Amino acid sequence: MRPERYNAKEAEPKWRKVWNDRDLFRTRNDDPRPKYYVLEMFPYPSGRIHMGHVRNYTMGDVVARYMRAKGFNVLHPMGWDAFGMPAENAAMQNKVHPKEWTYQNIATMRGQLQSMGLAIDWSREIATCDPAYYRHQQRMFLDFLEAGLVDRKTAKVNWDPVDHTVLANEQVIDGRGWRSGALVEQRELTQWFLKITDFAEDLNAKLNTLDRWPEKVRLMQRNWIGRSEGLLVRFALRPETTPAGETELEIYTTRPDTLFGAKFMAVAPDHPLASAAAENNPELAAFIEECKRIGTAQEAIEKAEKLGFDTGIRAVHPFDPNWTLPVYVANFILMEYGTGAIFGCPAHDQRDLDFVNKYGLGNTPVVCPPDQDPQAFVITDTAYDGDGRMINSRFLDGKTIQDAKEEVAHRLESETRDGRPVGERKVNFRLRDWGISRQRYWGCPIPIIHCDACGVVPVPKDQLPVVLPEDVTFDVPGNPLDRHATWKHVDCPTCGGKARRETDTMDTFVDSSWYFARFTDPTLTDEPTDRATVDRWLPVDQYIGGIEHAILHLLYSRFFTRAMKETGHAGLDEPFAGLFTQGMVVHETYRDQSGAWVLPADVRFETEGATRKGFHVTTGAPVEIGSIEKMSKSKKNTVDPDEIIGSYGADTARWFMLSDSPPERDVIWTEEGVQGAGRFVQRVWRLVGEIADRSASAGNGATADGSIGTVIRKAAHKALAAVEEDVERLRFNRCVAQIYELANNLQDLLGQAKTSDEPGLAEAFREAGRIFVQLLAPMMPHLAEEAWQALGQPGLAADTAWPEVARSLLVENAITLPVQVNGKKRADVTVARDADQAAIEAAVLSLDAVQKAMEGKPVRKVIVVPQRIVNVVA
């Protein structure tokens, strides 16, 4: 007997067990079918999953299940981005070991994810904190080192003097450490770098090939890489104005065309020429100190006034030995970019203009806009950076900007001083090398040994992995590895003398830069990857995750894949062929009268007409309903996936996550919305029951044209075709709408068919029911199995091939076209599908409504858009 109501609590675990027992979602590397790799960004094991995870993993699961049904060998794995600071913070606060904390969280979250009914191959699960994973990362670090892709150099870092650690930029708030509150210092530290800049050109160029990435992400990466084409120019310095040992100043410019508009030179406060000039100039030295001090507070830089200090040094214009330019030290010049020195052309650069207006250096426009009179064109407060023709520029006058750039480059390239050309074309990038050293415990150890005699010595590969010691304490600030009694003391692999291990660990972005490759063969022990396997699976066909990783994670992964290619661990450049960035889950916020945040679960609502009021469930006090914001613990506007799955079932949660909003946009979590999804689950159950009954009773036979049976079949196949298209374009909200529509249609048709005994009706319902359940299956997999069984279908819905669309059913013999008169809809006309223009015109013009709307005016034109619309122009 079929129960009245569908009981998700019983059915869901039952079907998961069936899938599990049959090992349904295990993926074999030797499966000959075409591959499809779908991956969602793996989670950080923070403790419990949140609704954002539910949304992300549901989307990936729909794709995985759909492609499986389509006959692909689908790889859909899951793992844990398991290293990172929260584990150490937990260790400090709760006296629990990071490893224990992490693995407990993993166990909890694995259970939660499994309760969602995801079609994941759990046998491939990996955790980045597992030595079985990070040993390969250490191996690749050494391979990169051999290949020249690793650098060790000093770099400025944000140093927290209380916590004794380096902070990432986003961990510095108002110049203070986010945890300690201490004033952050800029320190020069020796750090390990991965040479991502070696690939800057390629990382930029290949963005154009990523046509299944959001344009927004490509643009963000393009800006981040910041490619620019320009010219290096060596300016001679007047010896009598210049400290001993300095003879020239090399600058970088993207506007060599504006050289005749130059008014000054400027160097960064930490430029060698600035230091040299400051040696005998205490005032300048003080100015430089001041710049460096301001430089530490990130916020201040943005608002800071442009300040400069004339060094007294004079540079010679490259095209006129009698023209000299003052050399300033300026606070807005960055040592890290270009050569740390510029020439200033105030008329065509706003920063330079602000600078000269402050110091009274004047300006000369050298580019005249097309609509301006060159004689009258002046610049006062706003620099002109648009197009135009050269003026006031001697041999460049009259040329376009592009031609002038070319001319200057050409002349300076061919001119030499001290045996080197004065000018040199140079492509510059904003992108910097990737500093991966972190003074932390819970990360992948950098496999290096420091020996006083031999210097920096790599750990021999046969001694990998360098395993984190477990007996560590977190009661004092600083890196536990550094103060561990024995761990760092080792013998030098080269000379055998006393040496020290590197105590820095790797940035956790390294861990996530290759996990997608490891999933292709995660149990391999000798190598990070198997070349044949990794090359067959990669690239990931569809990657799904949050927009917050648009730059760092995705750029690092693109770099890492290239580095793996160079060291023989993979054979391709781009790891992710398709990328989709999903929106956040947002929710209303609630506050009580004291202004404290209130959990949604603690609010009871009353509606009077259009107004909605909230009250606290226990105290009954009124609760103010606030703005809709990203779910966050601090604002307490969170909903726990466990509770939702517990009360409604996983399918309801999945369905609601997919309905309503387009997947790239934020979705608002509402109690009403979930209830609606839950109602639909029950409605599907009743509908399937009725279809089962109706299709069991009557006999078989062919459906006649125009019969109810044909209408049923058309409805089913139309929905099938639409859902196929929408899943493939990840437009899940439209899939949901299509399925609702089919449900509405089938319900309607069941009513119409009640008294009919036309032949073929039972078979038509059987087919439609089957298709209906198959459309549901990727989204609500548990319900689909239960329904599949109720329909008496063999096997499992999750293991059944996707149905074929019967295209012939989608073609209508008679089509109804809207009829417009002068662009306004006045009537409909039904004509044969293949009716010609003349027939349609005649039919349209004979319509009463058309005649009336024409108001007796003559027909000027009839526009017939085939299969679309007819417009009569009076």
Next chain:
RNA sequence: GCGGACGUGGCGAAACUGGUAGACGCAAGAGACUUAAAAUCUCUCGGGCCUUGCCCGUGCGGGUUCGAUCCCCGCCGUCCGCACCA
């Protein structure tokens, strides 16, 4: 400041990128069933009017077109990214 995206009913949204604006869902209202509630089912649901039908309506103002949510120009608003990168 620079770059990008987006503005459609009470709400989330559709509209095959130039062809019937508002599919589908949520909320709301009316009714049926019920002793009652829940559940379910039926109907209404952009605004207005002289309601068999007509007029207005996709942030605002123009333009192109037989026809514009869609293309072009100018505003207004919201959100996001970058921010002295020479």
